[in-house]
Amino acid sequence: MILVYIEVRDGKVKKSSLEALSEGKRRAGELELEAHAVLVGHGLEGLASGLYAYGAAKVHVLENTLLSHYSPSAYAYALHSLVEELQPPALLFSATALGKDLAPRVAAKLGVGMASECTRMEVQEGRLEVVRPVFAGKAFVTFRVTSTPQIMTLRPNVFPVEEGGGSGETEVKEVVVPENQTHDRVIEQLREEGTELDVTEAEIIVSGGRGLKSPENFDLLRDLTHILPHSAVGASRSAVDSGWIDHQHQVGQTGKTVSPDLYLAFGLSGAIQHLAGMASSKYIVAVNKDPDAPIFKVADFGVVGDLFEIIPHLKEGLKKALAE
Amino acid sequence: MNTFVFIKRVPDTESKIRIDHENNCIIEEGLNFVMSPYDEYAVEEALQIRESKGGTVTVFSVGSEESIIILKKALAMGADEAVLIRDDAPESYDGLRTARIIAEAIKQKYSEYGLILFGKQSMGADNAQVPAMVAEMLGLPQVNVITQLELEGNTGSALREIEGASEKVTVPLPAVVSAQKGLNEPRYETLKGIMMAKRKQIPVITTAELGLSDEQLAPQLTIVRMETPPAREAGKIVEGDAAETAQQLVDFLHEEAKVI
Numbered sequence: 001m002i003l004v005y006i007e008v009r010d011g012k013v014k015k016s017s018l019e020a021l022s023e024g025k026r027r028a029g030e031l032e033l034e035a036h037a038v039l040v041g042h043g044l045e046g047l048a049s050g051l052y053a054y055g056a057a058k059v060h061v062l063e064n065t066l067l068s069h070y071s072p073s074a075y076a077y078a079l080h081s082l083v084e085e086l087q088p089p090a091l092l093f094s095a096t097a098l099g100k101d102l103a104p105r106v107a108a109k110l111g112v113g114m115a116s117e118c119t120r121m122e123v124q125e126g127r128l129e130v131v132r133p134v135f136a137g138k139a140f141v142t143f144r145v146t147s148t149p150q151i152m153t154l155r156p157n158v159f160p161v162e163e164g165g166g167s168g169e170t171e172v173k174e175v176v177v178p179e180n181q182t183h184d185r186v187i188e189q190l191r192e193e194g195t196e197l198d199v200t201e202a203e204i205i206v207s208g209g210r211g212l213k214s215p216e217n218f219d220l221l222r223d224l225t226h227i228l229p230h231s232a233v234g235a236s237r238s239a240v241d242s243g244w245i246d247h248q249h250q251v252g253q254t255g256k257t258v259s260p261d262l263y264l265a266f267g268l269s270g271a272i273q274h275l276a277g278m279a280s281s282k283y284i285v286a287v288n289k290d291p292d293a294p295i296f297k298v299a300d301f302g303v304v305g306d307l308f309e310i311i312p313h314l315k316e317g318l319k320k321a322l323a324e
Numbered sequence: 325m326n327t328f329v330f331i332k333r334v335p336d337t338e339s340k341i342r343i344d345h346e347n348n349c350i351i352e353e354g355l356n357f358v359m360s361p362y363d364e365y366a367v368e369e370a371l372q373i374r375e376s377k378g379g380t381v382t383v384f385s386v387g388s389e390e391s392i393i394i395l396k397k398a399l400a401m402g403a404d405e406a407v408l409i410r411d412d413a414p415e416s417y418d419g420l421r422t423a424r425i426i427a428e429a430i431k432q433k434y435s436e437y438g439l440i441l442f443g444k445q446s447m448g449a450d451n452a453q454v455p456a457m458v459a460e461m462l463g464l465p466q467v468n469v470i471t472q473l474e475l476e477g478n479t480g481s482a483l484r485e486i487e488g489a490s491e492k493v494t495v496p497l498p499a500v501v502s503a504q505k506g507l508n509e510p511r512y513e514t515l516k517g518i519m520m521a522k523r524k525q526i527p528v529i530t531t532a533e534l535g536l537s538d539e540q541l542a543p544q545l546t547i548v549r550m551e552t553p554p555a556r557e558a559g560k561i562v563e564g565d566a567a568e569t570a571q572q573l574v575d576f577l578h579e580e581a582k583v584i
C-alpha cells in the first residue's frame with residue numbers, strides 16, 4: 001500500500017495531509033494498491049474514521065502519551081517501526097514545517113533517499129515518478145526515487161483534495177517509545193498574535209512591498225484578507241527587512257515558496273528573488289505605479305496606479321462581488 | 325564549546341538558471357557561486373557562541389575544490405578552522421548521500437563538538453534534508469528552522485518556526501540545529517579576516533579516506549528530466565481612474581480567475 005502520514009494540529013487533521021492522502025489514493029489506484037493513513041500521537045483515534053472518505057482503506061494509529069507533543073526523534077522512531085512492519089513501497093508526507101522535519105529523519109533511519117516538495121506525481125513502470133521545483137522554481141526536475149520505500153513530501157496547495165472514498169478500518173497500536181527518543185520534543189507553542197493562515201497554506205495571498213511605505217499600511221492588506229476567503233498577507237524582503245512585517249510573511253527565494261490560486265501584489269517590483277517564490281501561483285495580479293515594474297511581465301492582470309487610491313475601491317468592489 | 329558548521333556552495337539568488345538538457349544539469353558557466361544564504365546565519369550563530377562561551381568554530385563543506393572559496397569566506401568572517409570534504413560528484417539532489425558523507429566524517433575524525441549547525445535548506449536543491457538526516461545518523465536531537473537559540477550548560481533552547489507560530493524546544497547537547505532567517509544578522513568579512521583566510525591551510529578529506537563504498541555513495545534519486553518552467557505571459561494591463569481600474573480588477577477575479 002501507499003502509506004500517507006497525517007498531520008494533526010490543534011486537534012484537527014491538516015488540509016495539506018488530506019491533499020497528500022488524496023494523491024496517495026489516486027496513485028495507489030493506478031498501482032492496484034490501497035492507500036493507508038498513519039496518525040502518530042496521543043488520543044487521535046477519534047480522527048481516524050474521518051480519513052476513510054479521502055481514500056484511506058486503513059488507518060494506523062500509533063499511540064503513546066509520550067507522543068502527545070511532536071518530537072522528530074520519537075515520531076521517526078514510531079513511524080520507522082510501522083514501515084518495517086508494513087513494508088510499503090511508498091511513504092508520503094505533506095511538505096509542511098512538520099513534514100519537512102520528520103520525513104528526512106525517517107528516510108535516514110530507513111537508509112533511503114527522498115524527494116522534497118513535489119508538485120506532480122505519476123506512475124512510471126510500476127513506481128512513482130515526481131516533479132519538483134529546484135532553484136526556488138527557476139527549474140523543474142523529474143525524479144525517480146530508486147530506493148524503497150519511495151519517500152516524498154508534497155507541496156501544500158498543489159494536489160487536489162478528493163472525497164468519495166468508501167469505508168475503512170482503524171488499527172490502534174500502543175507503540176513503545178524509549179524515553180531517550182523524546183529528547184527533542186516541543187515543550188511549548190507560541191502563536192503569533194493575530195496570525196490567521198500561513199502564506200504556504202493560503203489560497204489567496206495579498207502581498208505588499210516597499211510601496212506600502214509603513215508598517216501601519218499593512219493593515220490595508222490585512223483588511224483585504226478579512227474579506228477574501230482563505231487568504232493571508234505576504235511581503236517582499238524589503239518590507240520585511242524594513243521591519244514592517246515579520247519574516248514569516250516573506251515570499252521569495254529566501255522566504256517562502258507559495259503556489260496560491262491568486263497572488264495579489266501591491267507595491268512590490270517583482271525582483272527575481274521574489275518571483276522565484278511565487279511564479280507558480282495560478283493567477284498573479286499586480287498593482288504598481290510604475291508601468292515598467294517587472295511584476296507586470298508575469299501578471300495576468302495589472303493595474304498601473306497608486307495602491308493607496310485603488311485599495312479602498314477594491315475593498316468595496318470585492319465586498320459587493322462576494323455578497324452576490 | 326566547539327561548534328561545527330556545514331556550508332554549501334550554490335549559485336547566487338540573482339542567477340538566471342539555464343539547463344544542459346543532455347546531462348540534466350544546470351549550466352554553471354557564467355553563474356556566480358556563493359555560500360548558501362541560510363548557511364551564513366549558521367556561521368554567524370557559531371561565531372556568536374564562541375564569543376560568549378569560548379571554544380572553536382570549524383566549518384566544513386562537501387564539494388569540489390571550488391568550495392574552498394566559501395570556506396575562505398567563513399574563515400574571513402572569523403571561523404577558526406575550515407575543512408573541505410572533497411567530493412567531485414555532480415549535484416544529485418540526494419540529501420542522504422551528502423548526510424552520509426558528513427556523518428562519517430564526524431564519526432571518524434571530528435568527535436569534539438557540542439553543537440552542529442546547518443542552514444535550514446541549501447539554496448537551489450531546496451531540500452531541507454541534510455540536517456535531520458545527519459542528526460539521525462549520529463543519534464542526536466534536532467531542532468530545524470530556528471530563529472532563536474540559547475545555550476545554558478548542557479542544554480540548548482531554541483525557537484523553531486512553523487506555520488503561523490513558533491515551537492519552543494529544549495534539547496540536551498550535543499545537538500543538530502538548522503538556521504532560519506531572523507536568527508541573527510551575518511557579519512561581513514573584515515580585511516584582517518580576509519588576509520588571515522588567505523594564508524590559512526585548509527585540510528582536505530576524501531570520501532575514499534572515509535571508507536565509503538561506491539554503493540554507499542550512489543545517489544538514490546535518478547534525474548529523468550530537467551526543464552525550465554514555461555515562461556508566464558504578461559496579461560492585461562489597465563491604467564486610469566482608480567475606481568474604474570479597481571472594478572476591472574474585481575471583474576477579472578470574478579469572471580476570469582474565478583477566485584471570487
Ligand SMILES: Cc1cc2nc3c(=O)[nH]c(=O)nc-3n(C[C@H](O)[C@H](O)[C@H](O)COP(=O)(O)OP(=O)(O)OC[C@H]3O[C@@H](n4cnc5c(N)ncnc54)[C@H](O)[C@@H]3O)c2cc1C
Pocket residue numbers: 208209210211212235236237238239250251252253254255256266267268269270271272273274277287288289290293305306307308337361
Ligand atoms: C540573497 C538575496 C535574497 C533575496 N531574497 C528575497 C526574497 O526571498 N524575497 C524578496 O521579496 N526579495 C528578496 N531579495 C530582495 C530583492 O532583490 C528585492 O530587493 C526586493 O524583492 C524588493 O522589494 P520590493 O519589491 O518591495 O521593493 P522595490 O523594488 O523598491 O519595489 C517597490 C515597488 O513599489 C512601487 N510603488 C511605490 N509606491 C507605490 C504606490 N503608492 N502605489 C503602487 N506602487 C507603488 C514601486 O513602483 C516599486 O515597483 C533578495 C535579495 C538577495 C540579495
Ligand SMILES: Nc1ncnc2c1ncn2[C@@H]1O[C@H](COP(=O)(O)O)[C@@H](O)[C@H]1O
Pocket residue numbers: 330331332333360362363366384385386387419422441442443444445446447449450451452453454455
Ligand atoms: N554539500 C554540502 N556541504 C556542506 N553542507 C551541506 C551540503 N549540502 C547541504 N549542506 C548543509 O545542509 C543544509 C540543508 O541542505 P539541504 O538538505 O540540501 O537543503 C545546508 O544549509 C547546509 O548547511
